[in-house]
Amino acid sequence: MNHSILSLIEKTRSIGTWSLDVAASTCDWSPATYRIHEEDPSKRIRLEDGISYYVPEHRSIIERCVQEGIHERRPWDIELQILTATGRRRWVRAIGEPVFEGADLIRLQGVFEDIDERKSLEVEREDMLRRIMEGERIARLGHWWWDATSDAMEWTPGTFRLHGKSESLPAPTLQEHFAQVHPDDRERLRALHDRAVETRTSYTAEFRLVCGETGKHVRSEASPKHDAEGDLVGFTGVSIERTNEVQAQLRIEELNRRLTLALEGARxxxxxxxxxxxxxxxxxxxxxxxxxxxxxxxxxxxxxxxxxxxxxxxxxxxxxxxxxxxxxxxxxxxxxxxxxxxxxxxxxxxxxxxxxxxxxxxxxxxxxxITEIVRTRAELERSNEELVQFAYRTSHDLSSPLTAIRRLATYMQQDLVDGRLEEVALNVAAIEKRVSAMEEMVLGILNTAKADLTTVHPEPIDLGALLGDLAEDHRALSEEMGVDLQWSVEVPEPPCLTRIRLYQILTNLIGNGIKFADRDRAERWVRVTATCREERLYLTVEDNGTGMPSADDGQPYEMFARFHSGVSGSGLGLYIVKKHIGALGGKIRYETSPEGTRFHLDLPMKPSTPLRADHDLR
Amino acid sequence: MTFVSFLIIDDDQLDRYLLMRDLKRGGLDVKVFECRDGVEAIEFLSNFEANRSSQGKAFPPRILFLDINMPRVSGFGFLESFQKLRTQREEYAQCAVIMVSSSEHPDERVRALAYEGVVDFVIKGRTSAEELRAKVDAVLAGS
Known part of the structure; x- marks a missing residue:
């Protein structure tokens, strides 16, 4: 009866029985035990054979159980792994106990249960849990459960780690959890949670946790769980740390802001x-x-x-x-x-x-x-070229008269030896004249440099007063040349220009008009008129002098251009005029004939931009 | 003593004077005419008959010293007009032109020497009286 029941049990539960004759060291296995071991049922099994089926790492355990069963009469019930006759690993539950007759141990007997399926699932589950824990650690996330009835929470190790708390502590209640949320985020998170509870819906929240020195940015996703009756029992959730991502995002936003500023600034x-x-x-x-x-x-x-x-x-x-x-x-x-x-x-x-x-x-x-850069570069190149020309021509025009004076001095020494004192006196006068011309040229160069180097501002200019000053400045020369300087100003309000530039323009043009007066004429004059129309100032400087070359090739405006023999001059006058006209944003042209010359100047009444330092030539 | 007549065309009075002194220093019997620019020089040379009668053998001048940078008509402007004069009066074909310039620009030298009658090019203040005499002698030897 017992045997039959055992057979039935063996068929249904993969359970086999065994007994060991301690004295003979031989085993008696039931058919199921052979099946579990995938062994030939005809094989005779000795104790050492039975032990050898266990995997090496478990062999010493079963040996100890058997020894303790024999010597200490202690039963065992353990789960170990065997290696079947066909080489497969299989989990078994091994149960054994000593059997006595009176005080004598006569055998050991027990049960083998094939628990491979259950045990494998358990191992697999443990592995999975381990992997989840490892995943939590790597992904800096944690899982949690909140029980709606008790307000208690359950945290996985990842959640403890995320909150910077020891796993040995009990998980907090939800209210305790809220206390750890940054005060600025706390009410928002609480409201979000309360609403989710009320509506029984999932929610996602971004908030900061107060932990560590700098705190942490966290995103939490929670889903409601209901019982069979549909009542809410709690929320399961996943929290993930996003500190690095948020900081990276903030850095990107900051860089973007800076980049945008730079792009806008540099257009x-x-x-x-x-x-x-x-x-x-x-x-x-x-x-x-x-x-x-x-x-x-x-x-x-x-x-x-x-x-x-x-x-x-x-x-x-x-x-x-x-x-x-x-x-x-x-x-x-x-x-x-x-x-x-x-x-x-x-x-x-x-x-x-x-x-x-x-x-x-x-x-x-x-x-x-880069329009302005290209324009400025061209202007700089032109300016450099002009400077080179200026240096060359200045040194040339200064060295030529010096050479002439040196050579003249040689002849003067000879004339002194020969007693030709009248010749010497004439040549002294020639030297004086030449030196005066050089002085005038140096002064002209200084005036050019002065206007370029000085930072000056446009200012309202009383044209009548300016022309009065100019007349006074030229009084000696105009009296000597017998030239009458006349002017008329019909400008309702004073133009706003750089005074030094306008002064140098007019002094050069008036000076030329006086110097190149036609001595054959009974009446000699220089006339200046000033009128204004549509925010432009029109000036004319007219004389009835000897005239000058036409302006077709621009040559008269070149540095050191001179076209009147026997008349002193630096050769810089019209060059300076042209330069200042350009700096003021104006235009100049002239017409000339043996009857005289008339210059037309077209200037803005005020600078096109708001008043600023006149630094365009620096 | 060899007699030679010169025409100095230069707007600078001092330069004309120094050139004249250089020429007179060379041991020649010289006659120097002076013009202040190309216009004056063409007018002077155009007045052939009158000059011939008043100046005798000194006219036309044997050698012309011609500045380049002058007001009104430059040295090159003068050369253009002088080429016409040379075709009109064979006496001018005997006139040699020595350019006298402050400019050291090689283009100007090449351009000047391309004109018929231009035989030399000197830089102002760089040529001694002796060198000038040698240049004059070279012209005279060629005639």
Whole structure:
């Protein structure tokens, strides 16, 4: 009866029995025990054979159990792993107990249960839990459970770690958890949670935890759980630390802010060209650089090409296409032609963006306006060239008379020896005249430099008073030449100009008019008129002198241009005039004939920009 | 003593004077005419008959010293007009022109020497009286 029941049990539960004859060291296995061991049922099993089925790491355990069973009469019930006859690992529950007859131990007997399926699941579950814990640690996240009835929470190790708390402490209540949330975020999180409880819906919250020196940024996602009746029992949640991400995001936002400031400050436009779709994205500054409204831009690459100056289009397009083909950066200077006809010079740069296969998919770049830089560079080059010319001509014009004086001195020594004192006296006068001319030239150079080097501001100028001063300055010369200086001013309000520049313009023109007076005329005069029309000041300086060369080739305005023999002068007068006119934003022209010369000056009544230091020539 | 007549065309009175002294110092019997620019020089040379009768063998001058940078008509402007005069009067074909300039620009030297009759180019203040005499002698030897 017992045997039959055991057989039934063996069939249903994979349980086998065994007994060990202690004296003979032989085992008696039931069929199920053989099956569990996947052993041939005809095989005779001795004690050492039975032990050898256990995996090596468990063999000593079962040996100790058997020894303790024999010598200390202690039963055992343990879970160990065997290696079946076919080489498979299998978990078994091994139960054994000593059997006595009177005081004598006659055998050991027991049960084998195949628990491999259950044990494997357990091991798998433990592994999974271990992996989850490891995942929590790596991902800096933790899981939690909140019981709606008791307000108690359960935390996984990851959640403890996230809150900077020891796992040995009990998990807090929800209210205790809220206390650890940053005060600025606490009420918002509480309200979010209360609402989720009320509506039984999931929620996601971003908040800061007060822990450690700097605190932590956390995102929590929670889902409600209900019982079979649909009543809320609590929330399960996952919290993940986002401190690094938030800080990185804040850094990116800060960098973006700085970049935007830099781009705006430098007026740099950013473009992004999708080479696959041909779509061209411009940031707001790009429209300004091309003189178009955002609504006028189609967003296609061809729209960029159309904005280029026709003379630069081919080269710019070739450069950008070559950059794509050669996989290099794009770097070009080109002009753009605005719809209103304005021409600006642009510096463009771009880098390719490649896909995973190394194929160019986008080009991202910048544009900025270098019109003023190009203009300034040209101006600087011209200015440098002028300076070189100035140095050359100054040294030349200063050395020539010195050489002449030295040579003259040689002849004067000879004349003194020969007693030709009248000749010597004439030559002393010639030297004096030549030295005076040099003085005048040096003064002219100083005046030029003075106006260029001095920082001066535009100021309202009383033209009548200025012309009065000029008349006084030229009184001696005009009396000597018999020239009458006349002027008329019909300007309702004083022009706002740089006084030193206007003074030097007029003193040179008036001085020339007096110096080049025609002595054959009975009446000799220089006339200055000033009128004003539409914010422009018109000045004329007219004389009935000997005239001068025509202005066709600009030569009269060149440095050291002189065209009257026998009349002293630095050769810088008209050069200075032209320079100042340019600095004031005006224009000059003249007409001349043997009947006289008339200069026309066209100047702004005030600077085009608000009053500022007149530093344009520095 | 060899007689030679010169025409100095220069707007600078001192330069004219120094050149004249240099020429007189060279042991020649010299006659020097002076003009202040190209206009005066062309007017002077155009008045051939009157000058011939008043100046005798001194006119036309054998050697012209010609400055380049002058008001009204420059040295090159004078050369253009003088080329016409040379075709009109064979006496002028015998006149040699020595350019006298402050400019050391090589282009000006090349340009000047390309004109018929221009035989030399000297820089003002760089040529001694002796060197000048040698240049004059070279012209006279060629005639």
């Amino acid at each position: 740099i436009g950013v473009w992004d060209w999708n080479l696959i779709t041909n779509e061209l994205i411009w940031d707001p500054r790009m429209y300004g650089l091309y003189g178009v409204e955002e609504t006028e831009f189609s967003g296609a690459y061809e729209a960029w090409e159309r904005g280029l100056h026709p003379e630069d289009r081919t080269e710019a397009v070739e450069k950008i296409q070559r950059a794509i083909v050669d996989r290099v950066s794009f770097d070009a200077i080109f002009r753009v032609l605005w719809p209103d006809g304005t021409v600006r010079t642009i510096q463009g740069m771009g880098d390719l963006v490649l896909d995973a296969g190394g194929k160019p998919v986008r080009m991202v770049g910048v544009n900025w306006d």
